[in-house]
Amino acid sequence: MTHGSREINNFDENLTCEGIIGDGCGGGRLFTIDENKLKAYDPQSQESITLLENIHKPISISKKGCIVFITCEDENIEFDLSNMRKINNNM
Numbered sequence: 001m002t003h004g005s006r007e008i009n010n011f012d013e014n015l016t017c018e019g020i021i022g023d024g025c026g027g028g029r030l031f032t033i034d035e036n037k038l039k040a041y042d043p044q045s046q047e048s049i050t051l052l053e054n055i056h057k058p059i060s061i062s063k064k065g066c067i068v069f070i071t072c073e074d075e076n077i078e079f080d081l082s083n084m085r086k087i088n089n090n091m
């Protein structure tokens with residue numbers, strides 16, 4: 001997956017997922033965890049924004065609809081893109 005951004009081209013495959021167009025919020029964007037932050041990258045504008053900070057020991061990330069799911073060693077995080085907030089963190 002190459003999208004022209006130095007930031008995204010250095011991604012960890014387990015910590016990056018793509019928003020599918022038509023599957024709720026964030027279609028066409030890449031979601032990645034970098035430096036303990038959840039970031040959204042828009043390949044059209046080539047801009048990246050930080051959505052959530054203080055993500056500790058992330059293992060994987062996935063997205064379904066408007067929810068980004070982050071699995072960490074000590075917790076599971078759900079981030080709601082429609083409300084731009086963390087809705088769940090437990091294990």
